Amino acid sequence: MIPRKEHAPHPIDVYVGGRMRLRRIQLGLSQGALASKIGVSFQAVQKYESGDIRISASRLYDVAQVLEVSPAFFFEGYPDGLVAKNIASEVSPTNETFDRREVMSLIRGYYGIRDPQLQADILRLISKLGHRGDEDAPAH
Numbered sequence: 464m465i466p467r468k469e470h471a472p473h474p475i476d477v478y479v480g481g482r483m484r485l486r487r488i489q490l491g492l493s494q495g496a497l498a499s500k501i502g503v504s505f506q507a508v509q510k511y512e513s514g515d516i517r518i519s520a521s522r523l524y525d526v527a528q529v530l531e532v533s534p535a536f537f538f539e540g541y542p543d544g545l546v547a548k549n550i551a552s553e554v555s556p557t558n559e560t561f562d563r564r565e566v567m568s569l570i571r572g573y574y575g576i577r578d579p580q581l582q583a584d585i586l587r588l589i590s591k592l593g594h595r596g597d598e599d600a601p602a603h
Contacts, residue, residue, distance in 0.1 A: 497529060
C-alpha cells in the first residue's frame with residue numbers, strides 16, 4: 464500500500480467522486496437536485512465528488528439509482544496498478560477540466576445528440592482536433 468499524506472482523500476474516493484460528477488453532468492443535474500433526490504445536502508454532494516468524504520455503499524447505491532447507472536459504473540476504468548499519486552492527480556478536483564463551464568456545456572450537448580452516427584462523427588472530430596497539436600510537435 465502506498466502511503467498518503469495525512470488527511471488526503473483516498474485515490475479511489477476521488478475517482479468515484481469524479482465518476483459521480485461526470486454522470487451527474489451528463490444528465491444535466493445540479494448538485495442540489497442530486498442532493499435532494501438522495502436525501503443529503505448539496506455540500507455533501509460536493510464533498511462526495513471531490514473525495515473529501517467517503518460515500519457509503521448504501522448511499523452509492525442510491526446515487527446509482529438516481530443517475531441511472533449500476534454501482535459498478537463508479538469504478539469502471541479505475542487504473543489499477545498505477546501509483547496512487549498519479550491516479551489522484553488525474554482525477555483530482557484541482558484538475559480544472561470539469562469545473563470549466565464550456566466543458567460541461569460540451570458534455571451536455573454531446574449527450575443531447577440523438578443520432579448515434581452524428582455523435583460518433585463529432586467525437587472523432589474533437590479527438591482529431593485535440594491531437595492536432597501532438598502531430599505538429601517535433602519528434603525527439
